[in-house]
Each structure stands twice: as C-alpha cells, then as structure tokens.
Amino acid sequence: MRLFDSHAHLDMTRGGMDGVATLLDNAWAEGLVGILTIAGATKTGGYDDTFNIAENDSRIWVAAGIHPHSASRATPDALDSLRFVLDRDRVVALGEIGLDYYYNHSEPAVQRRAFISQLKMARDAKLPVVIHTRDADNDTIAILRDEGAQEIGGVIHCFSSDQKLAGAVLDMGFYLSFSGIVTFPGAIPVQEVAATAPEDRILAETDSPFLSPIPFRGKVNEPARVRCIVDKLAELRDVDPEEIGRITVENTARCFGISI
Ligand SMILES: [Zn+2]
Numbered sequence: 001m002r003l004f005d006s007h008a009h010l011d012m013t014r015g016g017m018d019g020v021a022t023l024l025d026n027a028w029a030e031g032l033v034g035i036l037t038i039a040g041a042t043k044t045g046g047y048d049d050t051f052n053i054a055e056n057d058s059r060i061w062v063a064a065g066i067h068p069h070s071a072s073r074a075t076p077d078a079l080d081s082l083r084f085v086l087d088r089d090r091v092v093a094l095g096e097i098g099l100d101y102y103y104n105h106s107e108p109a110v111q112r113r114a115f116i117s118q119l120k121m122a123r124d125a126k127l128p129v130v131i132h133t134r135d136a137d138n139d140t141i142a143i144l145r146d147e148g149a150q151e152i153g154g155v156i157h158c159f160s161s162d163q164k165l166a167g168a169v170l171d172m173g174f175y176l177s178f179s180g181i182v183t184f185p186g187a188i189p190v191q192e193v194a195a196t197a198p199e200d201r202i203l204a205e206t207d208s209p210f211l212s213p214i215p216f217r218g219k220v221n222e223p224a225r226v227r228c229i230v231d232k233l234a235e236l237r238d239v240d241p242e243e244i245g246r247i248t249v250e251n252t253a254r255c256f257g258i259s260i
C-alpha cells in the first residue's frame with residue numbers, strides 16, 4: 001500500500017522532535033511515501049519548527065501561508081516574510097489560506113483581504129494553493145473566480161461541504177482532499193462528493209493532530225491514519241484500497257509538482 005498524507009501539521013506534534021520521530025516511524029511503516037506539512041498555521045506563529053522537521057527527511061514537503069484564523073496578523077511585514085519563505089527548499093505550495101466563518105477568529109473582511117493577497121502572491125510565485133474554507137462557500141468561490149484561481153491551481157483541503165462547492169472548484173481545476181470527516185456517519189454530503197468526484201482529483205489527508213478518523217475519533221491524530229481515509233474512500237467508491245492509495249499518491253504528486 002502506497003499512501004500520501006496531503007495535509008498535516010507536524011509542527012504541532014507533542015513531545016518535540018522525539019514525538020515527531022515516533023510519528024514519522026509509524027507513518028513510513030504504514031506505507032506513506034510522503035507528507036505535506038503546513039507551516040505557519042499555529043497561533044504562536046513561525047515557520048522554523050516546520051523547516052527543522054522537513055530538512056531532516058526528503059519525504060516531507062512544506063506549504064507555508066497565513067491561516068484564515070490568523071488573518072488579522074497578515075500585515076505587510078508578515079506577507080513579506082512569507083514571500084521570503086516561499087523560496088525555501090521543500091516548499092511546494094502556499095497555504096493554508098482561505099476563509100473560516102465558523103470560528104471567525106479574524107473579521108470576515110480581514111480574512112478576505114488576507115486570502116486575496118496570498119492568492120496574488122501564489123500566482124507571482126507560481127505555486128499552487130492549499131485552501132481552507134468553512135461556512136464560507138459562496139465567498140470562497142467568488143474570490144477564487146475573481147482572482148483567476150484556475151491559473152493558480154491547488155486543493156480544497158479537509159473537504160467538508162457538498163456537491164455545489166465541489167462542482168465549482170473542480171471546474172476551476174482544483175483537487176479535493178478528504179480528511180477524517182469523510183469517515184463520520186453524519187457526513188453524508190461529503191461522502192457523496194467522495195464517492196463521485198473524478199478519480200484524478202481526489203487526495204487523502206489527516207489534518208493531524210486534528211480530526212482523527214473513525215475508529216480513532218477524539219484521539220490525537222497522526223499521518224499514519226491516512227490509511228483510514230483511503231479505506232473509506234475505497235469503500236465509498238467500491239474500489240480496492242490499494243488502488244485508492246496509488247491514485248491519491250499520484251494525484252498529490254501532480255497537484256504539487258512533486259516527483260516521488
Ligand atoms: Zn484547515
């Protein structure tokens with residue numbers, strides 16, 4: 001089984017570098033061939049922890065960006081440092097960026113501004129984007145269209161909406177990444193999208209340490225559990241899990257321009 005965790009927050013791992021080492025051992029033992037880890041989403045900020053982890057292992061790639069929760073901190077200085085970080089080795093995407101109207105940790109208007117600035121930056125840097133969108137489908141679609149996101153490309157991570165959002169972003173050439181949410185019994189619209197989305201556009205992710213899939217719901221998550229997501233996608237699509245593993249690895253590599 002070949003697997004790729006297309007979205008994890010390794011810098012939030014408990015237990016420092018020892019904790020990370022244990023979690024990576026588990027991941028490689030499960031068959032993971034790569035992990036895309038997100039830099040800069042923690043409230044304490046900073047990208048260094050992520051690069052310290054990624055520089056030690058060629059199977060780890062990095063996305064860097066200012067999360068919608070932290071949009072109020074997307075000052076001109078913060079955007080300048082992000083631009084600098086995007087040039088670093090191992091960075092294959094800008095993200096996660098987007099809109100979160102569920103938590104509204106930053107004002108919606110401030111979130112929209114930070115989202116738009118970073119889409120423009122991704123276009124300049126010729127990097128795909130990792131989009132986080134929650135309870136904000138209409139604004140996310142409108143901004144992606146206005147900013148010509150079709151030419152930027154990327155993924156809607158932790159897909160948690162329905163066919164309407166899926167259709168709009170698939171039309172713009174985006175990928176959909178499924179997380180533990182797809183294993184939850186109540187997530188019917190998400191499962192419908194997971195069952196029917198084009199085979200060459202689906203990715204699998206853990207969003208660890210958050211969102212542990214069933215049967216680990218409520219526990220601290222880790223990249224090895226991407227296996228549970230792949231098994232669920234296989235069940236929903238009535239395909240062999242090995243095949244979904246292979247497809248999601250290929251799709252992730254294509255989405256981020258990674259050669260494995
Ligand atoms: Zn997210």
Ligand SMILES: [Zn+2]
Nearest residue numbers: 038041096207
């Ligand atoms: Zn995330």
